[in-house]
Structures are given as C-alpha cells and as structure tokens.
Amino acid sequence: MSGAPDRARTADLMANISPFDALSPGRLEELAATVTERHLERGEILIREGEQGNSVFVVVSGRLRAYVHDGNETPVVVGEISAGESVGEMALLSDHPRSASVRAVRESRLIELNREAFHDLIADDPTALTSLTRTIVERLSRSIHHSAATGRIRTIAILAAGQTTDVNRAAAELADELAAHGSVTTVGRAETDASPAMTFSRRVRDLESQYDKILMIGDPESPEWTHECIGQADRVLLIAEADSSPRLNPIESELLAHADRDARARMDLVIIHRAAQTMPARVEKWQQDRPGVRCFNLRQDSNLGFPRLARILQGKAVNLVLSGGGARGLAHIGVLKALEEASIQVDVVGGASFGSITAGMIAMGRGWEETRDEVVRHLLGSGSPVDVTAPLIALARGARVRQQLVGTFGDTTIENLWLPFFCVSSNLTHGEVQVHRSGPLWQAVRSSISIPGVFPPVRSPDGDVLVDGAVMNNLPVDVMQAFGEPGPILAVNLRSPVDMAAHDLPHDGAVSGWQALRRRFSPWHRDSAMPGIAEILLRTSEIGSVISSRTFESRADLVFHPPVGDYALMDFSRIDDLIEVGYRHAAAVLEENSQVALESHPLLADRDRGSQR
Known part of the structure; x- marks a missing residue:
C-alpha cells in the first residue's frame, strides 16, 4: 500500500536520519514533497535479493529484517532496521542488484525516495552525497567486522x-x-x-x-x-x-x-x-x-x-570473552574483580581453554572471591592436574582434571546457568571450531582445556575428537558476535611474547631427558633454563591462533592485556600474584578508557551515574 505522506511530518522525520540529516529545513521540505508512503503487513517483503533497486526506504514505524540466502536453504539474518533508520541506500548510487532481502517483522510504515529525486537533490546540495557515503561506510564497516545491525527495540x-x-x-x-x-x-x-x-x-x-x-x-x-x-x-x-x-x-x-x-x-x-x-x-x-x-x-x-x-533489551549488554593461557588464566579473576569494583555487570560470557573455567564460574553467578576460592579448593588444592601415565596418548591420564572440574562445576548444565555461556574447543575430526552451548558444563570445559599431548582428547556426542580451544581460536570474539547480545564486547587476551626459557637448550637439538631430570633434582645445579614438555605442548597448542587472536581483538570494544609474560604457562602456584596482575591492569584500563567508554557505551555512563547517587 502506498500514498502521499504529510510533508511537514515527513521533513521532521528525515531531519534526524542519515543521509538527510545534513540538509537545511527548506531543502528537506522540498525533498519531502517527492517521497511516497508505504505500508507493510507483518511478513510482507519489501526488497528481494538480486532484484534491481531504485529507491531508499526510511522506517517511520515498525521493524524490518534483512537476510541473505548465502547458498543455503535457510536464510541468514544480517540485520534489523527499526524506526528512524533507512535501508536500500546503495540503490541511490549504483545499478547493482539488491544484496539482501528485506521484509517486515511487524506492521510497518515507510517513506520511499527514488533515485531520480535524490540525484536532483545532490545536484543542488552535495552535502547529501557526503552523508549518504558515511551511512554506507558505517554499514560496510559493520559487515567487515561481522557485526549485524539489530535496530532499537521499541x-x-x-x-x-x-x-x-x-x-x-x-x-x-x-x-x-x-x-x-x-x-x-x-x-x-x-x-x-x-x-x-x-x-x-x-x-x-x-x-x-x-x-x-x-x-x-x-x-x-x-x-x-x-x-x-x-x-x-x-x-x-x-x-x-x-x-x-x-x-x-x-x-x-x-x-x-x-x-x-x-x-x-x-x-x-x-x-x-x-x-x-x-x-x-x-x-x-x-x-x-x-x-x-x-x-x-x-x-x-x-x-x-x-x-x-x-x-x-536496551542494547547495553556487557559481553565478556576470556582467552586461554594456562596458569596465566588466573589473571582473569583479577579482571573480574576490577569489573565488579567498577559496577560493570557481565551479561553474556564465553571463553577458550583456561578462560572457559573462569567464564563458567561467572555464568554460575560467582563473584571474583568465590571464583578464587573455588579454584583454590578444587583445581589447585588437589595437586597437579597432570596425573602422569604412559605417554601413548597424552602425558596425563585425565582422571584428576576430570575430578577437579566435577568438584568445581558439579552436575550443572550449560542450560542451567544464570548467564548465557559458551566455550570453544578444536574439532580435529572436521578441522573446525566447536562451540559448546549445551550439556554438562564440566564436560564442555574439559573439552576446551584439552591441551594436545598433555591431556587426552575428548570424544564429542557425535564421535568427533576434541582438543583445546586455543588450538584454533584462543580469543573467540567472533563467536560472541554471533551468540552475544547487542552491547559492548570486552575481551581479555593473555597472549604474550615468546618468553620461554631456552638458555640450557643445546643448538644441536640433542637433549638427554635423564640428564635434565638429574639437573632438576640436584641441589648443586641451578634451575634448568629449559622448557618442560607440558609447557612446550601448551605453547604449541596456542601459538597457531595468535594471528587470529589479533584479528578478533579488533572486533572487541575494549581489550585487556594483563602483563603475564613473566609467569610460566604451567605454574599454578602463583595464583595471588596473577590475580593481582590482572586486577591492577584492568583497573588501569577501565580508568584510562572511561571517557571513551562513556561516549561509546551509555551503559558505562549509567554505571557512573549510579555511583554518584
């Protein structure tokens, strides 16, 4: 259904929407005279992917959804458009076919401006073209970062x-x-x-x-x-x-x-x-x-x-992603402490490798102190998680780490957590990242921390072989973008320079394990400056995803890099030091970025207003 809208009301609406917000009131009145009004029932299609476009549409009321088929039978949603937003801008600049289909999610009213009217406008006022270009660039930027527009919920x-x-x-x-x-x-x-x-x-x-x-x-x-x-x-x-x-x-x-x-x-x-x-x-x-x-x-x-x-519902959810890093992952607890002191509540949480342990505790509703106490009681208080066995599959049997995780998480399932949660493992069978969003929490975390060579792999319910999530994705910000809720993404990346001890490692590559063992227990020798097998395997498992972690960092809104390079990957005895390192770093980052955060994410402004009441 279409018709002629009220000119003054249409001009007022367009004054707040890019690419028309740069126009003068008089020019807006002229443009408003050229538009038509469209009415869509719920489910009605406005734009079809692949067809030629000739118009841009502005949503007056209602909600639209854009989706592509991307070679699949099931359409993939790429964004939603709410009142006060526009769709179809590319049609004003090119003859390219529509890149997505758009349909009404609810009864919607729109105004339509065709290409000819817009070209007449920019001939007289080039600022409209600049504003249109800005709108398209912003949309392309979201696409590059795989961040779908969600539209305001009214x-x-x-x-x-x-x-x-x-x-x-x-x-x-x-x-x-x-x-x-x-x-x-x-x-x-x-x-x-x-x-x-x-x-x-x-x-x-x-x-x-x-x-x-x-x-x-x-x-x-x-x-x-x-x-x-x-x-x-x-x-x-x-x-x-x-x-x-x-x-x-x-x-x-x-x-x-x-x-x-x-x-x-x-x-x-x-x-x-x-x-x-x-x-x-x-x-x-x-x-x-x-x-x-x-x-x-x-x-x-x-x-x-x-x-x-x-x-x-306000689009202010805080999404937290925690990377792996072996014992260095204890610094996550310190970051959590800093977030709590800043009154920043986490709403969605996910992690890889050791980060999945802290993420699971957060999803259970635990604060930083409870998380520290649980880690000390169940993960550190019962000895090393590496219960050595004949190294045919792995150095460890895996029974002790299972016992430690069951002691920490009990029979809790991911479905029965207070916060939406995910963790990732690496699927060796299919060569892809496995995202865990259901089932027993301890089993999902066990898959995520299965350091190849240290712990035995885990068999998935489908019979696939799963190992440590850090092998393929040590900072799953991309998973959070797909799974999380609208709002800022905070990421904690424990990557550090390659700082493994190598002074005693011979240049010819010939090392006697027996000699290294004697040196380790001899009171007349200093500590061997040589990495142990568990440390080598852990570092090897995470090194492959270093480049992808840097890429995924750019998709987060705020990234923490606790300086944990001086701590060994398998030294779990320095828990208090690592927590303090994470805390001091995160507190400083939050303080340093407070102004930027206030401008970018009103949630943090709400936090500051709340602290002043």
Whole structure:
C-alpha cells in the first residue's frame, strides 16, 4: 500500500536520519514533497535479493529484517532496521542488484525516495552525497567486522509461557528497570477496550512518539488481543515461572508452528526463579518444546534478574570473552574483580581453554572471591592436574582434571546457568571450531582445556575428537558476535611474547631427558633454563591462533592485556600474584578508557551515574 505522506511530518522525520540529516529545513521540505508512503503487513517483503533497486526506504514505524540466502536453504539474518533508520541506500548510487532481502517483522510504515529525486537533490546540495557515503561506510564497516545491525527495540509483547498464569508482576518489574534507561508505558487489554474507536496499530504508533519502550501485555483469555500484541512487537518475551508446568499453551503452540520464522519478531523465553534458588533447574524441560528460542534465567530480587534483562533489551549488554593461557588464566579473576569494583555487570560470557573455567564460574553467578576460592579448593588444592601415565596418548591420564572440574562445576548444565555461556574447543575430526552451548558444563570445559599431548582428547556426542580451544581460536570474539547480545564486547587476551626459557637448550637439538631430570633434582645445579614438555605442548597448542587472536581483538570494544609474560604457562602456584596482575591492569584500563567508554557505551555512563547517587 502506498500514498502521499504529510510533508511537514515527513521533513521532521528525515531531519534526524542519515543521509538527510545534513540538509537545511527548506531543502528537506522540498525533498519531502517527492517521497511516497508505504505500508507493510507483518511478513510482507519489501526488497528481494538480486532484484534491481531504485529507491531508499526510511522506517517511520515498525521493524524490518534483512537476510541473505548465502547458498543455503535457510536464510541468514544480517540485520534489523527499526524506526528512524533507512535501508536500500546503495540503490541511490549504483545499478547493482539488491544484496539482501528485506521484509517486515511487524506492521510497518515507510517513506520511499527514488533515485531520480535524490540525484536532483545532490545536484543542488552535495552535502547529501557526503552523508549518504558515511551511512554506507558505517554499514560496510559493520559487515567487515561481522557485526549485524539489530535496530532499537521499541515495542515488547509480554506473554505467558507454559502454564504460567500471571505475567503482570514480571511486566511491572521489567518496566521499573527499563525506566532507568528512558520512558516506558504498559498497555493491557483493558486500556485498549476503553478506546475502541482507535485501531491498535494507530495507538501503538502514537505511543511510540511519546515513549522509548511500550510493553504490551498479552491475555491468555483473549487470543485475538494477544495476536494484536505479537503483530506490533519488535520482541516477544515468553514469561515462565520456573515452578510451573512447561507444557506449551495454545498461543505458544501456534507461534512455534508458524513455518516462516523470518516473518515474526524474535522470541525469548524468560524463566523466573525464586530469590532463594542457588542455581536454575529444569530449564531443559522448558527448552525441549521451544527450539530456536533463546532462554534467559532470572533470579528474583537480584542483579541476576530484571536489571540484566533490561540492559539486554536496551542494547547495553556487557559481553565478556576470556582467552586461554594456562596458569596465566588466573589473571582473569583479577579482571573480574576490577569489573565488579567498577559496577560493570557481565551479561553474556564465553571463553577458550583456561578462560572457559573462569567464564563458567561467572555464568554460575560467582563473584571474583568465590571464583578464587573455588579454584583454590578444587583445581589447585588437589595437586597437579597432570596425573602422569604412559605417554601413548597424552602425558596425563585425565582422571584428576576430570575430578577437579566435577568438584568445581558439579552436575550443572550449560542450560542451567544464570548467564548465557559458551566455550570453544578444536574439532580435529572436521578441522573446525566447536562451540559448546549445551550439556554438562564440566564436560564442555574439559573439552576446551584439552591441551594436545598433555591431556587426552575428548570424544564429542557425535564421535568427533576434541582438543583445546586455543588450538584454533584462543580469543573467540567472533563467536560472541554471533551468540552475544547487542552491547559492548570486552575481551581479555593473555597472549604474550615468546618468553620461554631456552638458555640450557643445546643448538644441536640433542637433549638427554635423564640428564635434565638429574639437573632438576640436584641441589648443586641451578634451575634448568629449559622448557618442560607440558609447557612446550601448551605453547604449541596456542601459538597457531595468535594471528587470529589479533584479528578478533579488533572486533572487541575494549581489550585487556594483563602483563603475564613473566609467569610460566604451567605454574599454578602463583595464583595471588596473577590475580593481582590482572586486577591492577584492568583497573588501569577501565580508568584510562572511561571517557571513551562513556561516549561509546551509555551503559558505562549509567554505571557512573549510579555511583554518584
């Protein structure tokens, strides 16, 4: 559907959108006279990949999703476009076919400007071309860094999941937390029934002009009203009380049976656990009948509850990536301490190799002190993790490190963690990075720390051979970009110069292991300046991903490099020193980058405002 929009209103809208924001009010009025208005129903296609383009579109209200087929039957989402954003700019500069398809996620209104009108504009005002170029460059930059645009979330449908009966309390708590970031209103069936003359879509448009967030509360007794909410939603939250039955309700069954998922807003399952709950439980039962729906575990009355969900919906989630590094990974605990002192709450966490251990503790809701105590008790207090055996497969049998990890993580599964978590291992069978996002936590971490030659490989459920994640990806920022939530990515990279002791290593490469052993235990010889086999294997396992780590660093918003080069890769005895090194470095980096962080990520500004209250 198309038509002529109101000229003054259109000019006001375009004044805040690139590439039109550089134009004078008079020029905007002229341009507004040349545009047409488009109306899309949910699921309607605006642009098809491969077709010739002749127009740029500006979203007045609603939400669009861009996707490519990329040789696959299943389309790959490359971004979302929300109110106040534009799409299709390349058509104004070239005759190239459209690079992606775009369709409406919800009922949407747009304005369309064709190429001829834009060329007339830049002939009189070249600044419009400069602004357009800036917009395209920014979009290409996101593409290079594999960072999809997500668009602002304005409208949120809140529905009951399973046999949960009341979502009003959850909606009220979420509204309170979102109010710290901007204006919020809630809309229920009763309010809409009070003004039957106005269509719901018109009411939502009016509310979007007044509020930053609109929470629309579904009613299981009124499927028609609930579908109205879904049709106007940028995001759908399925609210579940952890103790209730996970059996699908009729609305959920209908939503999940919908064949075309690209035509609907993203759905998230939010499971609310009691304040006294130490760890989530039974989450797999909720996920079983809701494939493809991301799950968030919230604990009532804590930082692990609605404050985190509000940050995620606001696009201010803190995503933390921890690299491997053997014993040097103990410095991660110090970085966590600095983040806690700066009141920066982690919302999504992932890691490789030793970084997966600290990441797992963070995902369990542990603070830095608890993490240190657990590491001391289970990983360091029970002796070396290397229980030596006949070195046919590895130096270690692997039983002790398994016992240490089970002691640390118990029978916790990744599904039953407070924070979204992943870790990576290296799949030798297929020569690819294996991302662990489900199953027993200790097993995932065991795969991620399987240093080749030191610990035996792990067999995956599919029968593949898995070894240390650092072999292929020691700093999985790219995985976080795909798996994390909108917001800054913080990365801790423990890479350091090659500083292995080699003074006593002969030039001819001939070394007697027996002689080295005698020197090690002889009171008349100084410590041998020669790397041990475990250290050599660990360094070998991580050296291959050094270059990729540097590349992935550039995709993070803030990178920490604790100076751990003076610490041996297998010396776990210096835990306090390593924690202190990580802490001092991270505290200094946060202080040094505070101004930049404030400008780039309002979350850190919220942190500073909170510390002043």
